[in-house]
Amino acid sequence: MKLQRVLQYAKTLLSQSINVGDIAVDATAGNGHDTLFLTELVGENGHVYAFDIQQQAIDSTLNRLKEKGVSDLATVILDGHEHISQYVQQEIGGAIFNLGYLPGANHHVVTKSNTTIEAIHQLLQLLKIGGIIVLVIYHGHEGGKEERDELLKFVSTLPQKYVHVLRYEFMNQKNDPPFIVALEKVKDFPKE
Ligand code: SAM
Numbered sequence: 001m002k003l004q005r006v007l008q009y010a011k012t013l014l015s016q017s018i019n020v021g022d023i024a025v026d027a028t029a030g031n032g033h034d035t036l037f038l039t040e041l042v043g044e045n046g047h048v049y050a051f052d053i054q055q056q057a058i059d060s061t062l063n064r065l066k067e068k069g070v071s072d073l074a075t076v077i078l079d080g081h082e083h084i085s086q087y088v089q090q091e092i093g094g095a096i097f098n099l100g101y102l103p104g105a106n107h108h109v110v111t112k113s114n115t116t117i118e119a120i121h122q123l124l125q126l127l128k129i130g131g132i133i134v135l136v137i138y139h140g141h142e143g144g145k146e147e148r149d150e151l152l153k154f155v156s157t158l159p160q161k162y163v164h165v166l167r168y169e170f171m172n173q174k175n176d177p178p179f180i181v182a183l184e185k186v187k188d189f190p191k192e
Pocket of ligand 1: 027028029030031032033034035051052053054057079080081082098099100101102103109110111112115
């Protein structure tokens with residue numbers, strides 16, 4: 001198959017954006033799959049900051065990192081990604097969000113457009129030129145379509161002089177398949 005699946009393409013974009021030695025952010029740690037992948041990209045001289053609002057997700061992510069012997073490469077934080085700038089002040093190479101709910105946990109704890117948008121604002125300030133923020137948008141659950149629509153409205157207004165916005169989506173799959181929105185920073189925003 002020539003067209004990469006959505007989750008594979010998310011990894012491709014992160015690999016193109018994040019170099020060894022970079023700082024990277026997993027904005028929705030969940031079970032830690034992306035956090036682990038980011039530690040592989042940044043290597044021993046880089047660092048990953050991972051956020052989640054559920055203790056279950058933090059524990060699951062910490063366990064995954066420990067199993068692979070890479071706990072030192074990541075800081076896993078029990079707080080909302082809307083507070084990223086309280087924890088990360090350095091330039092970052094890239095970031096990922098997997099929106100929706102934590103598989104195997106309470107389906108009512110879901111990401112929300114207002115906090116996701118606040119986190120994107122903060123990440124765009126920290127992101128290096130050429131860096132990419134990947135959003136994997138799941139919209140099949142309750143509230144998912146509202147979040148999707150608010151996010152699409154927001155990203156489509158980002159000025160193209162500063163950010164290139166890509167949507168990557170299979171259009172003929174059934175059951176609300178996830179799709180990607182990727183933001184590549186091409187120029188520094190004017191200071192606020
Ligand atoms: N990437 C994860 C993995 O590899 O398993 C899956 C993430 S899951 C789809 C979404 C996660 O976002 C949930 O664990 C949920 O607790 C978390 N979440 C919801 N609101 C959040 C917020 N404001 N800040 C950080 N995480 C949040």
